[in-house]
Amino acid sequence: MSTQTSWVPPDIDVDRASPARVYDYLLGGAWNFQADREMANAAVARMPWVRDLARYNRTFLGRAVRYCAEAGVSQFLDLGSGMPTSKSVHEMAVEIDPESRVVYVEQEQVAVAHSELILATVPGAGILGADMRAAEDVLASPVTRGLLDFAEPVAVIMASSLHYVLDADEAAALVRKYLDAVPSGSYLVVSHITDDGAEGSAEVRQLVELSRSTTAAGAARSRDWIAGLFDGLDLVDPGLVFTSQWRPNTPLRLVTDLPAHASLLAAVARKP
Ligand SMILES: C[S@@+](CC[C@H](N)C(=O)[O-])C[C@H]1O[C@@H](n2cnc3c(N)ncnc32)[C@H](O)[C@@H]1O
Known part of the structure; x- marks a missing residue:
């Protein structure tokens, strides 16, 4: 039975889970439906630490944004931004530089609607409802051009979103297209799911299998493939590591015991 409610954009299928x-839901948010909660619970059954995975990814994003902002970057292009869960990129960036500008790019309509609501009164941030695979359109959009100056460094963020681009060559080429559009001194921030032989890889493969019944299937990739995204860039210490290991600022138990349970490899790199 349909669970359509009045605030939902009209052409959304609420009976099919979306990533x-x-x-x-895994992060404790309320912008989700029964089908999403059932999918999340199915994910927990296959990978009991999946909430940690989501939390580690989100906190990696926070530390990476802070790093870029402290390095002097005040422009952010957040591709596959999801729900504007606290703290969002613009909230973190303005803590370092109140003049920071952020363009969020997201294709999921509930996330776009939620972002529009949150950002309506935020002068330095905007949401572009678009498929990030259409890089030329994203880069040329009035939302993007109205907020970002491509003569100045931009932090290009693909946090837990590139693995939804199923064709590996297309995914790698997409990163290059965005990097080609930004000047020297810009940053690339990526986190990407991996099943590369580490602890938890079998569970990652089950998650990937489960994702096939959502609106967007995902693909796990090897450490080497993910590392290749950063070719020609200057990797920031500690390089490509699990999200929980990237400059952690809290001594979480899993960080020391089973970092591979984070399941996403992450890095930040500077364009020379
Ligand atoms: C797991 S969420 C991550 C959200 C956020 N980046 C973070 O790290 O907290 C992945 C997001 O990427 C979005 N996404 C996937 N493929 C996309 C595409 N081709 N264009 C735009 N957004 C996309 C999904 O809709 C989802 O909101």
């Missing part, structure tokens, strides 16, 4: 809303 944006499943992720929102």
Whole structure:
């Protein structure tokens, strides 16, 4: 039976889980439906630490944004931004530089609607409802051009979103397209799911299998493939590591015991 409610954009199928809303539910958010919660619970059954995975990814994003902002970057292009869960990129960036500008790009309509609501009164941030695979359109959009100056460094963020681009060559080429559009001194921030032989890889493969019944299937990739995204860039210490290991600021138990349970490899790199 349909669970359509009045605030939902009209052409949304609320009976089919979407990764944006499943992720929102795993992080404790309320912008999700029964189908998303059932999918999240199925994910927990296959990977009992999946909430940690989501939390580690989100906190990695926070530390990476802070790093870029402290390095002097005040412009952010957040591709596959999801729900504007606290703290969002613009909230973190303005803590370092109140003049920071952020463009969020997201294709999931509930996440776009939620972002529009949150950002309506935020002067330095905007949401572009678009498929990030259409890089030329994203880069040329009035939302993007109105907020970002491509003569100045931009932090290009693909946090837990590139693995939804199923064709590996297309995914790698997409990263290059965005990097080609930004000047020297810009940053690339990526986190990407991996099943590369580490602890938890079998569970990652089950998650990937489960994702096939959502609105967006995902693909796990090897450490080497993910590392290749950063070719020609200057990797920031500690390089490519699990999200929980990237400059952690809290001594979480899993960070020391089973970092591979984070399941996403992450890095930040500077364009020379
Ligand atoms: C797991 S969430 C991550 C959200 C956020 N980046 C974070 O790290 O907290 C992945 C997001 O990428 C979005 N996404 C996937 N493929 C996309 C595409 N081709 N264009 C735009 N957004 C996309 C999904 O809708 C989802 O909101």
